[in-house]
Amino acid sequence: MRIALIGYGRMGREIEKIALERGHSLSLAIDMGNAPDLHQLSRENSDVAIEFTVAASAPANYLACFKAGVPVVSGTTGWLCEWDAVLAQCREWEGTFFYASNFSVGVNLFFELSRKLALLMTGRPDYQPLIREIHHAGKKDAPSGTALTLAEGLLGALPGKTGWVSHAAPGEAEIPVLSERTGDHPGTHTVAWESDDDIVEITHQAKSRRGFALGAVMAAEFCREHRGVLSMRDMLDL
Ligand SMILES: NC(=O)c1ccc[n+]([C@@H]2O[C@H](COP(=O)([O-])OP(=O)(O)OC[C@H]3O[C@@H](n4cnc5c(N)ncnc54)[C@H](O)[C@@H]3O)[C@@H](O)[C@H]2O)c1
16 A cells, blocks of 8 residues: 555654564654645555644544545544544545554453453442553653553443543542553553452553554554444454
8 A cells, every 4th residue: 555654753663663664654644844745645645644742732633634535544642622622524525534542452451351341340339440551751741542442442331420530539429540651662552440459450452553553554444345434343343
């Protein structure tokens, strides 16, 4: 496939490596310095775009892809307050939008495991949930998009919980989501259920950025055969 990279930072470079390994080519590599080149994007030069930039740029980049008729895969986090508007634009332009707050296959299995554990904990108020995440010092958003997806999974499974807070002293109906930023850490997420007597804890630990990049390239390949608003649950058939 001819892949247009939008965002050529840590993830963009890792995606380039995996894409070339899997026999794809790069049609465009767009970063801050040449952002206006995005207007060159078209179906004639690109089969798919992969977008990993910053929250402030992502929705405008998606719109450019929808207008160009090029499916877009994105993992940029921190912009989800604009989700409804982005989806409306995707539908208006009949675009294809594959979004994941985390492209690691392991993390998406972990999301399912966390939802199942939450169902086991329903009706056991002696166990209270807590989410912890650690990422590299350069990560701009906190909590991570992955931690928020975990929190949403818990909120969907637990009728007594209505929201999350980013500190360790939650109200009865709140789930604490605690963030730490340190070194070059690629990402660790833990969901812990604590009672007075013990702790049940599940953890996903990324070893490198490779798993995220591989998932994003697999998502781009998935867009060859699928259209519309797509997710890892569709791709992994969860
Ligand atoms: N979904 C996932 O699996 C996953 C995994 C890792 C990171 N992320 C997210 O992906 C995003 C990028 O992460 P990163 O580690 O590559 O960050 P990074 O800071 O290394 O790279 C971002 C790049 O985007 C560029 N950029 C900014 N505005 C732009 C614009 N308008 N057009 C083109 N390029 C622009 C920056 O110059 C930079 O090079 C973050 O939001 C991060 O949280 C998601």
